[in-house]
Amino acid sequence: MSHILIQGGRVIDPAAGTDGVRDVRLRDGVIVEVGENLQPNGATMVGAKGLVVAPGFVDIHVHLREPGQEGKETVASGTRAAALGGVTSVACMPNTIPALDSAAMIQYVLHKAATEGVVRVYPLGCISQERKGEVMADLAALKEAGAVAFTDDGNAVMNALLARRAMINCRTLGVPYIEHAEDEHLIDGGVMHEGRVSLRLGLAGRSAIAEDVIVGRDVMLADETGAHFHVAHISSSRSVEIVRQGRARGVRVTAEVTPHHLALTDEAVGEFDTQMKVNPPVRDDAHRLALIAGLKDGTIDAIATDHAPHGPLDKDVEFNQAASGMIGLETLLPLCLAALVRPGHLTLPGVIRLITVAPARLLNLPGGSLAPGAPADVTVFDELANWTVEAKTLASKSKNTPFLGKTMTGRVVHTFVGGRQVVREGGLT
Template identity: 45%
Template sequence: MTPGLVDVHTHLREPGLEAKEDIVTGTMAAAAGGVTTIACMPNTKPVVDSSIMVSGIKDRAAREGYVHVEVIGAITKGLEGKELAEMGDMAQKGAMAFSDDGHYVSSTRTFTLAAEYISAFDKILISHSIDHELSSDGYMHEGVVSARIGVPGIPALAEDVAVARDILVAEYTGTHIHIAHVASKGAIELIRQAKKRGIPVTCEATVHHLTLTDEACADYNTATRVSPPLRSKDHVEAIREALKDGTVDAIVTDHAPHAPEEKDVEFRYAPCGFCGLETSLGVILTELYHTNLFTIDEIIGKMSTEPANIFSLNAGSLKVGKPADITIIDLNKEWIVDSVKFYTRGKLTPFEGKSCKGKAVATMVAGKFVMRDGVVCTR
């Protein structure tokens, strides 16, 4: 029995993109995966860049969701990177943090203004730290595999440059900046050194960046097209080391479902992302716990307690007085990833057919079961 898992990086797609996912199916997927609190990114249609959008999502999630839903508001209007969104109003309506996820706020002036402004509300900026000019012509990690299969690559430098900029802004403004889905060893080292200098920076790593390399892209499987891209083995090893030494603070899914027809295209034309809420725990336990790289306490810390603490959520703990959000895990349960059984609308996953060991067998939210034996309970 552990504190309910907390995933601070998901995409629920509602409003406007319900063919990919909605609040009901996304929270059912979370419950099935043992996740009791999720935070959803603002890249919907319309974008979550106003207080009415924050309130609308929170209200619908409270009525129809199966788990707790936190809302991340946009940094800029329409995610265009130009004019600041109504961050103050959104903060007052309960926005957890702010991000233009999927887009890098390339204007340093705009990003610095956002950091200075939001500090008054004690909120965090989450940065999708990938330089657009260095990444726009690529579709996977630039390296041996991309050269071999003839796909234009994205250099790790695109991530390193962006992270360096964000760290300098955090140092200048004193505002807490959280680096999303860090995937390069250069970025990891920059964050490690920034933390040693006392700069208010935290970061997360995704399940796929911890467990897959760019070799997974070799057969042009569009499930492996993600941003930042899956990188080579040396980058994966650096992320794992950083997870161990505390440089990486949290494990997330970046659950980003798409309609099947959107991914059924040539690799370079496929949108980035895939579903992850129902596979995250099993994959991490298989690859990091059962290989004796991490203890169960370390894993639960990164998937529950630490992300909750970073964003000041009332979650991630079994202490008296905390919500009764609980995940019950069978560490030795063997199972095979089968997307036909997924609750999410986005069925494509690079882990299809993977043999896993370890699975959430029950999920409780506010003291009530929302999943038992892999089956989400009816409301």
């Protein structure tokens, strides 16, 4: 089996409180030891001088689009995009076609992952049958098949009785209930954040209150049921405050935020850039700063990309008609560095914690640390290297990112999954 020694890098393992020059030994798929000046003992050497060595990143909000929309993304292409982004574990969303609402569909994705994927894939199951928000799916059967949490992501569960019953089930099963928190009525046909920019562009606004109402409802339901309620892609300042107050009262509520909500505002919609159309929308700077404050005080637990591939047919159209979502796996690291580390909001170990051990704990996934015995999932990156986002070098089948042509700082150099090198010198092996 494999035996690799990653030598002389700045090892940052927030789970262990490690931040210093160390060597990391990977053997037979697990981390064996982290220490100074380790002996080769016949290992394959990987030099990491001047680079950061971290646990493989864990992204708990990814749309792999398979089955049903393989033209946009597949398990094969999406996991390669993940690897290039330093992401060694993805939780994939169940709003596929058909939706992941049965044990057979969960098994299908896991089979694809095992045969065609290059990183670990953890499917999420639907809360409702066909993701219609009417009849609950068989959550126990889905969990038995391998679903790690439940969500109707893409839409909120609008029926509060269904949400309540699903939370009771999730509590019993010991898994999180995850909500795409946007009230479909309060959205009111909005296509971007409701504010000065939507007024100027004459586009229908999507008010933050649409998110806040569902987050508030679900915090109350989680309080009453004892379930773990997790807010997907939180985007509004009032929602952050509701989560903060809920946690202070002991409610089991957690939240994730996307890099694009941290890095961008509605100003970036500019002249109707459909690549900037996402749900929930990126908002104004007051909301953005509230999200950063939520990360700083621990109200928001983790960063997740909401990697959402769409093709030209969905994006090269009028803004009102365009699909919502942007890809994010391959720009996760540089956006976090730009939005959080370089402005001084968080330290580099602080950010690494938010994309490794913190999300892994949220969904009870293995990985996220370099502890001996942990899976040998390791990401090696250059914090200072510049690179340009180009359609031809992105592994994702879809190229829907507002960052095409932009220069990013922070580049993944090597990615290891279970001790197998899947990215070498910035390219897939």
